[in-house]
Amino acid sequence: MTIDDLRDMVTEFSQRRDWEEFHTPKNLVMALTGEVGELAEIFQWLTPEQSQAVCDDEQGRVKVEHEIADVLMYLLRLAAVLDIDLAAAVQTKLRVNEGRYPVELARGRAAKYSELG
Template sequence: MLPPADSLAVLRAAVLAFRDARDWRQFHNLKNLIVSLNLEAAELLELTQWQRDEEVEALPADPVRREALADECADVLLYLLLIAEQAKIDLLAAAQAKLVKNAAKYPVDKARGSRAKYVDLS
């Protein structure tokens, strides 16, 4: 049983231990990890293929489909943690910095209620 994943650091340690116990680090170069992340993201997307909007919105209410959604989200997160480890990126710091950048690109007074890209906000 894994320790409670109450932080990215704990989860990162668990995924690295899982990888290392299986001697998979040899396969985990940056390119392979990025490819794998995208394959897992495609599996997440596949859950919505050919679905109407209301079917996608109802997905979490179905226990079987919700578990599939959770599994694919987890796969994406785990590969992202491995990519960040390989690239020496502090994900929390990167996410906080990106929020600051996005706040500058999308000021509330211009972006509120708009789906426009930042270059199209007036």
């Protein structure tokens, strides 16, 4: 299944429910932000080791999968509403980041590109 297939499935889901009037870019970004918050809540206050183990049990894995799916579905819907080709956008941004984060300067460092020079 491709990104476009997923986008089309989410769009069809929304259209069958007549939700287009609610799916403005602002509303979708707000919903996306809420879902990212719900995903963050799962990991909040965990140690790095605990966060690595969240998906070790079935209940934790399902919670994380559902929240990640919600985030992705809102992102796909937002891209559809704004007519953004996600694959092309990611490829373009990776090219930009290749220039911002050259391997020889960025390898093993968690620094912003402006701090690498």
